[in-house]
Structure formats: C-alpha cells, structure tokens
Amino acid sequence: MLGIDLVKVDRIEKLYLKYGDAFLKKIFSDEEIEYLKGKNFRVESIAGMYATKEAVSKALNTGIGKTTFKDIEIFYKDNSPYAKVGDELFKVSISHDGGFAVSTAISNSVSSRTLFKGVLKKREKQTHKGSYGKVGIVAGSKGMCGSAYLSSNAALKTGSGLVYNVVPQNILDIMSIKLIEPIVKSFSNSVSMVEFLNGLDAVAIGPGIGLNETSANVFSKVLALDKVLVVDADGLTLLAENLHLLENRKPFTTVLTPHLGxxxxxxxxxxxxxxxxxxxxxxxxxxxxxxxxxxxGNNTIVTNGKEVYVNSTGNPGMATAGSGDVLTGIIVSLLGRKLNPYKAACVGSYVHGLAGDYARDEVGEEGMVAGDILNNIPKAVTQII
Incomplete structure (x- = not known):
C-alpha cells in the first residue's frame, strides 16, 4: 500500500502562525512536538510531518477522517523516518521542492489491522438485536460489582445485541441500578440458570465471582454447558483445582485468558x-x-496448540484493575457474533489493546482506568469492519 501527499509550506506556516500550539496539538503527539522543538519548530519540518500523516492515511485508503492525525505516529530510527498506525509500520520519505513538502508512505509490515479487516461485517438494515448475538456473563459478587459492570458493558460496546449479566441474589438490586443496557438476571437454583444459558450464543464466567462453595458449584455447572465459553479471573483460579472439567468439553470451544500468575x-x-x-x-x-x-501481558500470546498469534497493540497503562474484565466482555461478544474461538481470542486481544492505545492518547498511561479502555472499544471495533 502506497500513499503520496504534498502540501504547500506557506499554507502550514499560516496555520501555525495563526493558531500556534493549538494547531500543533491538534495534529501531533507530545513526542512529535518534542521532536519539532528540537528542530526549533522550523515550518519545513512541521509541513513535512503533516504531509507524512496525510500520505499514511492515503496508504490506508481511509484519508484523514476515519484515521485521525493522532492515530498516526511518526518516529525516527537510525535517522530514518517511519510511521506507525496500531501495529502497522510504514517506511516514509520526506522531501521539499519548490515550496512544497512531499511525503511518500509505504506499508512495511502485514498488520493485525490488515489481517482482521472485515472480520465483522457492516450492519445490514434488515436486522435486529438477535442478529448480533445473545451472550451471558456470569460475573460479580458482593464487593466485586465492578467486574460484572465492565465485562457486560464491554460486550455491548463490541456489538452484542443482548447481554445478560448473571449475578448472585445478594447483588441483584445493586446491579439492576448500576447496569442500564445489560440485562441483570439471578436464579434461585442452578437448573434454571443452566436452562437460561443454554438459550444463548456464548457465555463467559469468572470476573469477580469469588472462590466460595457456591461459586465453585456454579462454575462446574457452566463448564458443563455445550457452549463456546470464556473463562477468566476467579474462574481460572477455580479451574486450576479442577482441570478435569475441561475433559468433557468439546475441543477448542473454551477460551482461557490468564495473566502469568x-x-x-x-x-x-x-x-x-x-x-x-x-x-x-x-x-x-x-x-x-x-x-x-x-x-x-506485553505482547499477549494466543494459541490453539497449533497456530500462534502475538498481539502488538496495548501499552503499560492497561496494567490497571478491571482491564482483564473488559477483555472478557470483548471476546464473549465476538464469540456471540459467531467468530470461531481462536479468531475471537486473537481479534479480541487486538481490539482490547487498540482501545487501550486510544485511551492512552486521551488520558495518558499513568491515570488510565479500565473505564477509559471500555469507552474506546467502539472506535477500535471500527478497525475490524
């Protein structure tokens, strides 16, 4: 993919003189502005980087709009300029001629953006909630309502038509107030719960469910479902002592999402x-x-025992409470949209990390919270449509 752009240097000079720092902050990241500072904010340098961002957007076939100036990062390695969008690298050249800054950009890698493009189809007019998956998320307990909130809303923001949050009776009222779009359910017995979950497209279990006898019983019942399933957090701790529960599951229909611990x-x-x-x-x-x-973790690994995908989106700011709960919701949503489990896990990792990168651009790494990642999921999802 090749993109070419040229821009009049005096046009950029007029914008810079008129708007000053506001113009720079609209177009460039803090790191890029620091680089330009080292160049004494020479207008030729500003125009060259501006043209480069336009060239990259053309190489992506999006133009500036769907891809924003801030989505495109310009950096230098061994005195050679490169651009980066998500995990896709572009080799770029910048020159000046006759009062113009000229830039070319050519893709230097096969990116997840390219690999996953079109995984989700654009929504058709004649569709309804059920067309986009009905998923259940068994999550939450007293003192751990946030886990359920984050997972359930992440599934909706990834595109699920209906999301049911299954919770214990003692937090039903709390979650009914806390959740607006997800539907909160509680069951007096495991038979009723299993019957309900059997009517859904995909199920996730684990975030904030606790490690008591009741949650262990619920966990074993959910693992026995003939459903594509995501297991995370407390569910993984329960599974560690009951790995035999995987033996009766249909092969490769279970997605486990552990951190190193x-x-x-x-x-x-x-x-x-x-x-x-x-x-x-x-x-x-x-x-x-x-x-x-x-x-x-850094460079999350996804495997089905044969294929391996190493994700390159994401940043250290995502090391924050609730980030994994958001990932659980993303993956179960993709499963509910009928992606096969391996692809759902790969794409989910990519979308989660990209949403985290967009959140970093908004609030920085230090103050990022899981809710910031959650709010950026829709923007990340547009990259796989």
Missing part, C-alpha cells in the same frame, strides 16, 4: 519458568487440554 496456578509452574518459555508452554497447555490459551 493465573497461568502459574493452571500449570503448577513458577512464574520465572513461564517468563522464559511463555509461547512454548502456552502451546503445550492448549494441546494438552484442547482449549484456547490467551496469555495476557
């Missing part, structure tokens, strides 16, 4: 050992238990 409990291996051989051990675990493993 949870994966340590699942594999009975020390974190130090896992850090050395993360990819190999994730593959081995998936093969042994016929499941999908999404090992969270």
């Amino acid at each position: 949870e994966f340590s409990r699942l594999t009975k291996k020390e974190i130090s050992e896992l850090e050395i051989n993360k990819k190999e051990l994730a593959i081995e675990f998936s093969r042994k238990y016929n499941c999908l493993t999404l090992l969270k």
